[in-house]
Amino acid sequence: MLKVKNYSKSYNNHTIVAVDNLEIPEGIHWVKGINGSGKSTFFRSIAGIIPFDGEILWNNLDIRKDAVTYRMQVNMSEADPLYPDYLSGYDLLNFIAEAKKAETSQLQQIAEVLGVDVYWKSAIGTYSSGMLKKISLLSAFLGKPSLIMLDEPLITIDDRSVQIVYELVKEYAEQQGVSFLLSSHQDFRFEQLAIKNMYLVQNQTITQL
Numbered sequence: 001m002l003k004v005k006n007y008s009k010s011y012n013n014h015t016i017v018a019v020d021n022l023e024i025p026e027g028i029h030w031v032k033g034i035n036g037s038g039k040s041t042f043f044r045s046i047a048g049i050i051p052f053d054g055e056i057l058w059n060n061l062d063i064r065k066d067a068v069t070y071r072m073q074v075n076m077s078e079a080d081p082l083y084p085d086y087l088s089g090y091d092l093l094n095f096i097a098e099a100k101k102a103e104t105s106q107l108q109q110i111a112e113v114l115g116v117d118v119y120w121k122s123a124i125g126t127y128s129s130g131m132l133k134k135i136s137l138l139s140a141f142l143g144k145p146s147l148i149m150l151d152e153p154l155i156t157i158d159d160r161s162v163q164i165v166y167e168l169v170k171e172y173a174e175q176q177g178v179s180f181l182l183s184s185h186q187d188f189r190f191e192q193l194a195i196k197n198m199y200l201v202q203n204q205t206i207t208q209l
Helices: 039-046 067-073 089-099 104-114 129-140 159-176
Strands: 002-011 014-024 028-032 053-058 074-077 147-151 179-184 195-202 205-208
Touching: 002 039, 014 039, 014 195, 014 205, 028 039, 039 053, 039 074, 039 147, 039 179, 067 074, 074 129, 089 104, 089 129, 104 129, 104 159, 129 147, 129 159, 147 159, 159 179
Parallel strands: 028 179, 028 195, 074 147, 147 179
Antiparallel strands: 002 014, 002 053, 195 205
């Protein structure tokens, strides 16, 4: 279970998102909200990418007190990933795979499924937005996470890749018990994913629908 207490994130004294108390159970959840509502800020806080005020715990692991163990359990794919142009996707993903203690076969298998292996040895600076997005999506599945956050996973990728993402989410949820937070302003195909709860990011806070 994800527990968020007295959470707030501000920039230049302007509150982006604030949550007094929120508990999200295991399962697949959809976090809705218009662009700029604070979805990405919230996700990046949970992933430990940006600092914040308050407490965040995943399965009783505190993001600050259990920093390393927590981050091995929680993975994220960003909506608009930014990576050094001179790196190749291959080098980047191998670095992440090693950090997440992923098996080599896992990286190769998902790369082939997503079609990333066709171009991943080229410099990231040569990638289209869709190619870059698939590198980010692949990175979120590496290792043995128990929570994966996919921020706007369906933007910039083709229909075939969208279907593959649905299948990966379903496979990891059903076969490995992985929980998901899926952030999007688009509609998901509910018949393909067992969405447990929906949450709305609006007016600088988060509420369950």
